[in-house]
Amino acid sequence: MENQEFIEDFLGGVTQIIDNLSRSDISDVVDVLYTAWQEGRRIFIIGNGGSASTASHFASDLNKMTIVPNQPRVRAVSLVDNIPWISALTNDEGWDNIYVEQLKNLYQHGDVIIGISVHGGSGSDNAGLWSQNLLKATKYVKDNGGVTIGFSGFDGGALKQQADVCIVVPYDTASHVESLHVTLHHMVTSCLAEKIRATPVSS
16 A cells, blocks of 8 residues: 555544544533542553553543633642553552552542543453453443543443443544544543633632
């Protein structure tokens, strides 16, 4: 395939995704995060591989881009960033438990978790089923009175079924899904920031 043909094919996929994204699911995610901000809840974000970098990026943007003078700040925590803790948990508790064990330290009733996964926990490879650590963590939050958000791709996978609200990038290549997840997290963060700016400052 020539470069130009590949480029047109890739961008055509992006256009197809944008046309088919659920606007209502995106709006619901913004509303969940806005409620979390209003109530002073923490927002935990998790992912594996490329989605781990998106989780870290998303948390950074939520904390920084939503700052509004005289308003409380968003409280977002990426659980992918503490490598010593993650390696210790992997060694002692297994990879499946790296996120749920951190939540046992940090989670409080009513907090929110965002799980980011290309396949949503469907499929497997040499290491077994994909993203079981995300599914365990989202289940833990749901079972303990929290709210669960998914960012998934393909058909949404198990994460779509488990999450209270899930944005699914309806496409079957990881590069497209991961790219659109970043676009979506920027959109969600920017919309949240606008809602915070429009909120009257409490006296």
